[in-house]
Amino acid sequence: MLKIMNFSKSYDGKKKACDNINLEIEAGDIYGFIGHNGAGKTTLLKSIAGIIDFEDGVIQVGNYSIQKDPLEVKKIIAYIPDNPDIYQSLTGIQYLDFIADVFEVDENTRQIRIEKYAKMFEMEDVLSNPISSYSHGMKQKTVIMSALIHEPKVFLLDEPFVGLDPKASHLLKEVFKEMCSKGTAIFFSTHVLEVVEKLCNKVAIIKQGKIVASGNTDKIIKDQSLEEIFLEITNEA
Amino acid sequence: MYLKLLKLFLKENFSLKRLLGINFKKSKGKAIALSFALLYALGAYVGTFGYLFFEFGKTLVQINMIELLLMFAFVYASGLVILFTLFRSNGYLFHYKDYEILSPLPIKPRTVLFAKLSVMMIMVYFSVFLFLLPLSFAYFYNAGFNVISFLFYIIGIVVIPLIPTVIFSFISLGITRITSRFRGSKILTTVFLFVIFLGIMYLSFSFNPEVINPFEGQQAFIESFGKIYILIQWFAEAVYQRNIVSLLLLVSVSAVPFFLFFIGIQKMVVVTNQKGLSVRTRRNAKPAKSVTRSTISSLVQKELNKYLNVPIYALNTGLGPIMLLIMGVASLFFKTEIEGILLQTVGLNIPAELLVVIVISFLLSLLYTPAISLSLEGKNFWIIKSLPVSPEKVMFSKMIFNILLGLPVALISLGLLAFTFKISFTGILVVGFYITSFSLVTSALDSIINLYFPKFDYMNETEVVKQSLGALLGIFGNFSFILIGGAIVYLLFDVLSWQFLILIASGVNFLLFFVFIYVVQKIASALFRKMSA
Numbered sequence: 001m002l003k004i005m006n007f008s009k010s011y012d013g014k015k016k017a018c019d020n021i022n023l024e025i026e027a028g029d030i031y032g033f034i035g036h037n038g039a040g041k042t043t044l045l046k047s048i049a050g051i052i053d054f055e056d057g058v059i060q061v062g063n064y065s066i067q068k069d070p071l072e073v074k075k076i077i078a079y080i081p082d083n084p085d086i087y088q089s090l091t092g093i094q095y096l097d098f099i100a101d102v103f104e105v106d107e108n109t110r111q112i113r114i115e116k117y118a119k120m121f122e123m124e125d126v127l128s129n130p131i132s133s134y135s136h137g138m139k140q141k142t143v144i145m146s147a148l149i150h151e152p153k154v155f156l157l158d159e160p161f162v163g164l165d166p167k168a169s170h171l172l173k174e175v176f177k178e179m180c181s182k183g184t185a186i187f188f189s190t191h192v193l194e195v196v197e198k199l200c201n202k203v204a205i206i207k208q209g210k211i212v213a214s215g216n217t218d219k220i221i222k223d224q225s226l227e228e229i230f231l232e233i234t235n236e237a
Numbered sequence: 238m239y240l241k242l243l244k245l246f247l248k249e250n251f252s253l254k255r256l257l258g259i260n261f262k263k264s265k266g267k268a269i270a271l272s273f274a275l276l277y278a279l280g281a282y283v284g285t286f287g288y289l290f291f292e293f294g295k296t297l298v299q300i301n302m303i304e305l306l307l308m309f310a311f312v313y314a315s316g317l318v319i320l321f322t323l324f325r326s327n328g329y330l331f332h333y334k335d336y337e338i339l340s341p342l343p344i345k346p347r348t349v350l351f352a353k354l355s356v357m358m359i360m361v362y363f364s365v366f367l368f369l370l371p372l373s374f375a376y377f378y379n380a381g382f383n384v385i386s387f388l389f390y391i392i393g394i395v396v397i398p399l400i401p402t403v404i405f406s407f408i409s410l411g412i413t414r415i416t417s418r419f420r421g422s423k424i425l426t427t428v429f430l431f432v433i434f435l436g437i438m439y440l441s442f443s444f445n446p447e448v449i450n451p452f453e454g455q456q457a458f459i460e461s462f463g464k465i466y467i468l469i470q471w472f473a474e475a476v477y478q479r480n481i482v483s484l485l486l487l488v489s490v491s492a493v494p495f496f497l498f499f500i501g502i503q504k505m506v507v508v509t510n511q512k513g514l515s516v517r518t519r520r521n522a523k524p525a526k527s528v529t530r531s532t533i534s535s536l537v538q539k540e541l542n543k544y545l546n547v548p549i550y551a552l553n554t555g556l557g558p559i560m561l562l563i564m565g566v567a568s569l570f571f572k573t574e575i576e577g578i579l580l581q582t583v584g585l586n587i588p589a590e591l592l593v594v595i596v597i598s599f600l601l602s603l604l605y606t607p608a609i610s611l612s613l614e615g616k617n618f619w620i621i622k623s624l625p626v627s628p629e630k631v632m633f634s635k636m637i638f639n640i641l642l643g644l645p646v647a648l649i650s651l652g653l654l655a656f657t658f659k660i661s662f663t664g665i666l667v668v669g670f671y672i673t674s675f676s677l678v679t680s681a682l683d684s685i686i687n688l689y690f691p692k693f694d695y696m697n698e699t700e701v702v703k704q705s706l707g708a709l710l711g712i713f714g715n716f717s718f719i720l721i722g723g724a725i726v727y728l729l730f731d732v733l734s735w736q737f738l739i740l741i742a743s744g745v746n747f748l749l750f751f752v753f754i755y756v757v758q759k760i761a762s763a764l765f766r767k768m769s770a
Contacts (some may be wrong), residue, residue, distance in 0.1 A: 051622045053766040070762075076627035085616035087539065089546035093525035094538075100527075102624050111527055118525075127525035136339035 001185040002048065002154050007057030009043050017043040019209040021057070025145045025154070025185045025202070028174055032196035033189040033216070035206035038235060041189040042082060044206070048187075049079035058202050061154055070101035075103070078147035082158040083190075092127035092134070092142050096149060110149060116234035117145040120171055120232075136163040144172060153222050155179060157188035161195065173199055197226045238344055242352035249696065250356055256738055271706055278709055286466035287371035294379035302704040304477035307390075311397055312462060313372065314365045318398040321361055322405035322413075323430060328501070328697050329357040331410050331509040342351040345509050350695055354499060361398050369394065385479045390650070393472045396488050399495035400468070410509070413643045427548040431559070530627060536634035537641070540610060547698045550606075550613065554702070557603030558646040565650030568657040569601070576658075589658040590734050591726065597647050597668075598675050598719050599652075602678065607635045608711025610702045612692040618768070628761035636680040644676040663736065671722070671739045674746035679715040680754035686710045687759070688764045701717070721745060 002025040009018045018040040025031045034140070035041050046052045048059050050070045058065055064072040086095055107171055118124045121141040131139060140163045147155065155176075158161040159183070161169050174188055176199060190196060196203050197217065212233050213220055225229035289304070297303045328334070330353055339349050377387065416425035463469040468487055475484035486547075530538060564586055568575050611632070614621060621631055648669055655665045692705045702708060722742035729738055 035660065046619075049618050049623045052769055071625045071627060077623075078624040079619075081619050083616075086620065087543070087544045087617055090539070091525070093527060094542065097527055097529070098535050098539055101530045101626070102532050102626055104532070107527070107529045108420060110529070114525075114527060 001030075001062065002187060003058070003060040005058045005060070007044070007047065007054065007059060007086070008051070009040075009047060009056075014055050016209050017207075018047070018054075021209075021211050023204055023208075023211065023214060025187050027185050028182040029154075029185050029187075029202050030180050030200045031185070031187045032200035032203040033191075033206065034191070034193065034230060039206045039207060040209040042158055045079070045187070045189060047079075047154050049077060049156055051072055059207040062083075069089065076153040078150065078152035078155050079225040080143050081148050082162065084136065084143045084163070084222070085147075086131055086139060086143060086193055088130070088189070091130050092123065094140075095131060095142060096127070096146055097183060098148040100149050105150050111151050113151075114145070117148055119167075120175075121145065121168055137165055137168065140164055141168060144175075148175065151182075151184075153184055154185045155184055157186070159189055159191065161190060161192055167212040172201055189216060193226045193230060197221065203232060205233055239348050239352055241472055242344070242349060243355055245357070246352055246356040250360070259559050274706065274709055274713065277565045278713060283371050287374060290372045290375035291378065294375040295372060298379045303383050304473045306372060306379070307471050307473040307476050308463045309601045310369050310372050310376070310394070311472050314369060314394060314397045314753070317365055317368055318361055318401040319405050321364060321391055322402050323409050323433060324407040324552075325357065325360070326402070326701060327413055329353050331413075333510065334696060336510040340510070350503055350506050351499070358398070358402070361402065362395070365394060365398060373376065374520065382479070383479070386476050389475045389479060389481075389484050392484060393487060394554055396491040396724060397472065399491040403498040406435075406502075424545050427545065427551045430548050430552055431555070435559070435563075447751050466705050467581045503567075512679065533630060533634055533637070537597070537638050540606075540635060540638035543610070543613060544606070544642075547613070547702075549697075549699045549702050550609075553602050554606050555642075556611075557600040558643055560603075561597065561600045561643075561646050561650040564600070565653035568654050570655050590660055590664045590739070591735055593654050593658070593660070594668055594671055594739060595719065595724070597650060597672055599673055599716075601647055601672070602679065602712060602715035602719065603642050604639060605679075605708060605711030605715060606639045606642065607632070607680050608636070608686045608707040608714070609668075609705060610635045611684075611687040612695075612705060612707055614700060615693050615695060615701075618693055622765065622768075628765040629758050630767075632684045632757050632761050635687075636677075636684050638681065639680040644673060647672050647676065665741075667736045671743040671746070674743040674750065675718060675722075678718055678746040678750040678753065681757065682714050682718075682751050683707075684757055685712045685753055685760075688761060691768055693768070718746060718749075725759050 002023075004021055004023040005020040007018055008016055010016045021040075021044060023031075032039055033044070045054065047054045047063070047101070048066065048075060050066050059067070061073040062076055064076075084205045087098075090098065096114055097110070100114075115124075119129055121144070123138065123141055123145065126138065127136070131142065134142065140160075144160070160172060164172065173195070181184060181207075200217050202215060203217045203220055205212050205220075213229070217226075220226075282503070285530065290309075294303060294306055297305050330350070332351060333339075342344075373390070376390075412426060412429045419425055463473070468490060471483040471487040471490075475487055476479040516562070544554075565577070651665065651669055651672060655668075660668070687707045690706045690710065692701055692707060693707075695701050722739075722745075725742045725745070726735070726738045729741075733741075
């Protein structure tokens with residue numbers, strides 16, 4: 001579903017933020033992406049979503065390349081950034097409508113999905129309020145709802161659990177499982193290693209722009225904890 | 238600590254990258270374009286105002302009233318400070334964005350406030366001194382240069398902003414406090430500020446149709462204002478008569494309230510920043526109502542929401558359409574006066590239709606939303622970039638919004654002016670055709686400007702709306718189409734009828750519009766890819 005081949009990205013033309021990355025995320029995968037701050041996680045996620053340009057490599061979503069057919073790729077993905085900066089001038093419902101309009105989600109379908117997720121994330125009573133009045137967690141929930149409204153085939157999330165209350169975190173994990181069962185590929189970065197350990201069938205570890213380990217979570221962990229593996233790998237010279 | 242904070246705030250607020258949105262080391266081409274644009278803007282301002290004040294000064298010398306220019310300087314400086322304080326004092330003092338960063342630090346709130354106030358006043362002084370440059374030159378050239386007068390003048394200009402800053406900081410806070418209680422608080426604030434702004438405009442530009450130079454029209458107002466507000470007289474006496482008593486009075490009467498203001502607001506600043514004035518989340522019993530739209534109309538709707546929720550954006554770019562409407566309606570009641578203004582400011586022996594074209598085009602030029610609306614996406618730009626919407630469509634939606642904001646009002650205004658000045662039906666059609674072409678071509682050009690000169694990194698919208706390169710090029714770029722039309726009329730006025738000339742100018746505009754649309758289609762995707770917010 002999502003293929004990253006020989007991907008490299010440099011911001012200054014010298015140091016590579018991502019260096020020759022190769023990953024494949026299949027339909028139904030819940031793929032965790034971990035690494036130190038500044039290791040290159042956000043750069044890779046933003047590149048897949050078509051937010052930043054890159055020099056080398058190919059990123060393919062479905063049958064489309066993000067460089068050659070960015071609009072086709074964007075039609076089947078949803079991206080959630082690490083900081084939920086969304087239009088302060090809109091109300092929650094206006095923002096959800098805006099996203100649904102762009103993805104051409106019909107009226108009935110959007111109604112059903114908005115109701116479902118608003119109820120799930122306890123946002124029904126505040127959707128008609130301006131986003132400027134929302135807390136960080138409420139904005140995060142709004143972004144998550146907007147991503148789910150068009151049922152993406154590939155779901156990209158940059159540290160999605162930051163700012164969510166325990167209940168919302170739990171619900172998001174349930175959403176992940178539901179989407180996974182429908183064949184959606186989920187690729188997310190996080191610093192919460194337990195979540196990866198318990199939730200993800202696959203994991204990739206990035207260090208200074210390079211993937212240092214990737215594959216099935218149980219094979220990578222073996223009889224250790226992910227934390228031990230992570231520290232071991234990232235502390236190596 | 239104060240100096241460290243001051244240095245930090247100055248860097249945050251006034252670094253060239255922050256002010257103009259470009260890195261000079263990395264973008265040499267843009268730096269050159271910017272230098273030319275700034276020189277052009279400065280030249281146009283100093284040239285126009287310098288000439289008018291210089292001529293006005295000569296007249297005042299003849300009637301032995303040159304000190305009146307000093308009163309002008311006082312009133313203009315105060316007006317500028319009022320506008321600045323109304324829009325910015327809230328962000329600088331009462332609700333600054335870095336409060337959460339600064340408040341946990343072991344710094345006395347007084348020190349932070351002093352640094353914030355200093356930065357605000359530096360911005361005020363920079364604007365006031367720049368704005369008064371042509372007037373100052375006109376005064377000292379016509380009155381004769383004297384070192385003491387000049388020194389007193391500088392001291393005077395330093396203290397003039399103090400009282401307006403005190404009064405209008407409170408007014409600004411008051412407006413925000415009142416409007417924040419209501420649901421559409423941002424829109425209400427916009428309306429409040431619009432009313433105040435138009436009031437100031439009305440007082441500042443209360444032209445007297447009997448005279449050619451507009452400043453002469455303001456003479457009576459300034460003189461009568463000077464009689465009421467004694468500080469104006471003290472300033473004029475201090476500089477003109479080199480009267481040190483008047484200077485001391487001016488300094489003390491201005492500085493004392495300002496000092497008390499600084500002492501008095503220390504606690505208030507902490508409280509306002511702690512509480513914030515953002516609308517509190519209300520639990521709304523009503524279910525949210527969903528509305529389905531096409532992608533393009535949804536994008537346009539988003540532009541409208543942004544427009545109505547950012548007062549500085551609506552106020553700056555909405556002035557043209559508002560003035561168009563006011564002028565159209567006013568023409569029904571003040572035909573002779575408006576005719577007089579149009580003839581004296583634009584020229585004699587020009588058909589009424591051409592005057593209408595010039596005035597409507599000028600006011601439409603003040604509408605430059607596509608030159609800044611992409612920049613205003615700011616931190617939200619990731620949304621547009623990650624959605625399956627082509628960059629061209631995004632830019633078209635911004636153009637459409639600008640056209641919808643200006644063109645209908647311009648056409649209504651044309652209808653009203655046509656009724657007043659008895660313009661024929663053919664005349665209305667021809668002028669309407671030109672206005673349509675003008676609205677289209679300026680919207681398209683402004684879009685290209687913003688594509689090449691985006692500024693996503695800003696602390697508040699004012700930096701984009703008023704200070705960005707896009708805004709500057711947008712307004713002056715729009716003016717260039719008036720010059721193109723003017724050149725066509727000027728060169729061929731004796732050869733062809735005015736109707737035909739306007740049609741030619743419209744044709745040029747339409748042609749350029751299609752060229753610009755083609756350019757947007759060609760460049761938008763590539764430039765979007767390079768942009769990172």
